[in-house]
Amino acid sequence: MKKQPIDTFAENLTAEKHAAVRGGTKATHEKRSVMLPEHFQNPQRLREMAGEIKQHAIENLDTYLPQVEAKLQSNGVQVHWAETADEACATVHRIMQARQATKLVKAKTMVSEEIGLAEYLEERGIESLETDLGEFIVQIDGDHPSHIVRPIIHKSRREIAVSFEREGLGAYNDDPATITQRARRWLRPKYMEAQVGLTGANFVSAESGRIVLVTNEGNSRFSLAGPRCHIALIGIEKIVPRDRDLGVLLNLLARSATAQPLTVYTEFISGPKLADRPDGPEEMHVVFVDNGRTEVLASECREILRCIRCGACLNVCPVYRQASGHAYRSVYPGPVGAVLSPLLAGKRFPELADLPKASSLCGACNEVCPVNIPIPDLLLRLRNRGKEEHAELASVATPGLAGWAWLASQPTAWKTALVAGKAMNVVPSALLPVPALRAWEKDRTLPEWRGGEFRKWWRKNERKTEL
Amino acid sequence: MSGAREKILGRVQAALAPLKERSPLPDWDPVLIERRGAIGAVPAANPGEPGLAPKVDLWTLFAERLRALHGLPMEGEAALAQWLKENGWTEGYCDPKLWPHFKASLPEPTFHVSTVFDRANYDNYQFGITIASGAIAETGTLVLTDRDTPSRLGALAPWAHVAVIRREQIVPDVASALATMPLDPNVIWVSGPSKTADVEGILIEGVHGPGQQVALLIP
Numbered sequence: 001m002k003k004q005p006i007d008t009f010a011e012n013l014t015a016e017k018h019a020a021v022r023g024g025t026k027a028t029h030e031k032r033s034v035m036l037p038e039h040f041q042n043p044q045r046l047r048e049m050a051g052e053i054k055q056h057a058i059e060n061l062d063t064y065l066p067q068v069e070a071k072l073q074s075n076g077v078q079v080h081w082a083e084t085a086d087e088a089c090a091t092v093h094r095i096m097q098a099r100q101a102t103k104l105v106k107a108k109t110m111v112s113e114e115i116g117l118a119e120y121l122e123e124r125g126i127e128s129l130e131t132d133l134g135e136f137i138v139q140i141d142g143d144h145p146s147h148i149v150r151p152i153i154h155k156s157r158r159e160i161a162v163s164f165e166r167e168g169l170g171a172y173n174d175d176p177a178t179i180t181q182r183a184r185r186w187l188r189p190k191y192m193e194a195q196v197g198l199t200g201a202n203f204v205s206a207e208s209g210r211i212v213l214v215t216n217e218g219n220s221r222f223s224l225a226g227p228r229c230h231i232a233l234i235g236i237e238k239i240v241p242r243d244r245d246l247g248v249l250l251n252l253l254a255r256s257a258t259a260q261p262l263t264v265y266t267e268f269i270s271g272p273k274l275a276d277r278p279d280g281p282e283e284m285h286v287v288f289v290d291n292g293r294t295e296v297l298a299s300e301c302r303e304i305l306r307c308i309r310c311g312a313c314l315n316v317c318p319v320y321r322q323a324s325g326h327a328y329r330s331v332y333p334g335p336v337g338a339v340l341s342p343l344l345a346g347k348r349f350p351e352l353a354d355l356p357k358a359s360s361l362c363g364a365c366n367e368v369c370p371v372n373i374p375i376p377d378l379l380l381r382l383r384n385r386g387k388e389e390h391a392e393l394a395s396v397a398t399p400g401l402a403g404w405a406w407l408a409s410q411p412t413a414w415k416t417a418l419v420a421g422k423a424m425n426v427v428p429s430a431l432l433p434v435p436a437l438r439a440w441e442k443d444r445t446l447p448e449w450r451g452g453e454f455r456k457w458w459r460k461n462e463r464k465t466e467l
Numbered sequence: 468m469s470g471a472r473e474k475i476l477g478r479v480q481a482a483l484a485p486l487k488e489r490s491p492l493p494d495w496d497p498v499l500i501e502r503r504g505a506i507g508a509v510p511a512a513n514p515g516e517p518g519l520a521p522k523v524d525l526w527t528l529f530a531e532r533l534r535a536l537h538g539l540p541m542e543g544e545a546a547l548a549q550w551l552k553e554n555g556w557t558e559g560y561c562d563p564k565l566w567p568h569f570k571a572s573l574p575e576p577t578f579h580v581s582t583v584f585d586r587a588n589y590d591n592y593q594f595g596i597t598i599a600s601g602a603i604a605e606t607g608t609l610v611l612t613d614r615d616t617p618s619r620l621g622a623l624a625p626w627a628h629v630a631v632i633r634r635e636q637i638v639p640d641v642a643s644a645l646a647t648m649p650l651d652p653n654v655i656w657v658s659g660p661s662k663t664a665d666v667e668g669i670l671i672e673g674v675h676g677p678g679q680q681v682a683l684l685i686p
Contacts, residue, residue: 039502052493055500059489062480081472157666176666180674188590218661218676225619241492247642251500261606266656273652279619290475298482369599
């Protein structure tokens, strides 16, 4: 029987990678789970409130988007709009061409991954360099991030040391401090040479037009201290109504992501630098990216647009821990990715229609989500959509229910099956007649068949009540 | 490009049109984000109660929280000079407005301090002394702005960054910092030294920014 692609991927994962992903996610999740109730009286209510704020924002984007655009423009920011990934890349390229810029330093942004910006610019002769340590390593390896917050959670220090040696950053040394120092030295001049610094945004306040960026390493700060032009790529769902709402969201973001009260750097940007200041961009652009988001907004899964990309659902998910991020075959892995990736795929939905099935629906993702997204409900809605659209991948490794439905409607056949099922207790699993059962038995043990027991009990008890 | 704008906004409107009602903007109680006084050396007056303990000295709390982030709270110019000397950091940048204040404690020839940050030699400074615009006690956070820290690089490129702060500039929490956010093109909250845990989850300090973050209290 055909397996779900994610299962096949998980089976082929090396023990080392599996241990790294499992250990890394587990540790962060545990710290987060201790910190939230330790710091707040009612973390549950806090998460719900954050969800309500974001839900309000996305359900009123028709008001907020023009409002934030006007605010940004009055702050001296040039605003652009991009419908597709290609259009977003082309917009960045055009801004760079207008400044005759050839070098760009990039702070971590998931949108740029989503639109394939680095490849687009490299093909056109523009150097686009990742500056987040993890993203930098992913880039020199020609790899992809496997976690939203920790891009190289799947890599060992030994692999990194080999890559650094190959790229001329120094002789093999797998000490994490040395690796970090080498990246620091390598990247410093790049910030100063680049004409453009590109970032994403964690939040944009509709009230003030302030863009909020959070990082720990200081790379986004450097990208806004060296280069003279700042481009922020922003998904249209990043809007927060008021500055004060950031109090709710910032208090949750870093705690959920890395179990920190705040990230080391939380930057509020409202425009280009003043003329008399020596450092910072004299020109600032915001590119609002749709790339499928309006379709998500129109769908019955629009709650996923609340997501603030903290990665907490990845860290807690038993499937993510077992399979790792690349198993999701898309930019956004884990539970959030299982919802978002097939939706953002648009017409290519069938290619990712198996992802909503990569979940036991245990609900842990919903419980940790800082914006309280009902991920299991959304997964079910997408499973349904996969079936309705007859996407082949939506049915891989799913036993057909037709046989069961027939049995359940034929009392005699049902009773016979209940008794006949006892044979499963003695027949070796390799000989089981149903492929789905064989596949299941390969990794797990079926409980003992006890068909008919309830009916026996019921008959006995029914008689008792009658007496 | 206005084509893209109209199309996106049109699709947003079309997507939202079928909604019978829109989620209202919630009004939330600041109590929600008050931090319980459970950590650090400054306990809440009544254990289990939310919020900061009454009459907590904000500098004491700030210092405690900054230390938890491996930052260094310090008091007075002499302590700073001593610390710089012990570490062998003698080449530095000092904000011109602050220099009269530090001139005596960082004398030549032991120290070489410039009041202009030279972008061409951004990597030649071991320390940078700049003016903080504020601080957040509960998180050990320093607030920097372009107005008070004109040289972003001076506060970022050197291994040790010293932010000078006065007691009355410290606010208790994130909510009050947001409420008193300065009007400035760039406001940055700095909570401890630059750090990463990208490599196998191991904490390393001093990635792209300072490896040492000092908050220096002056009267």
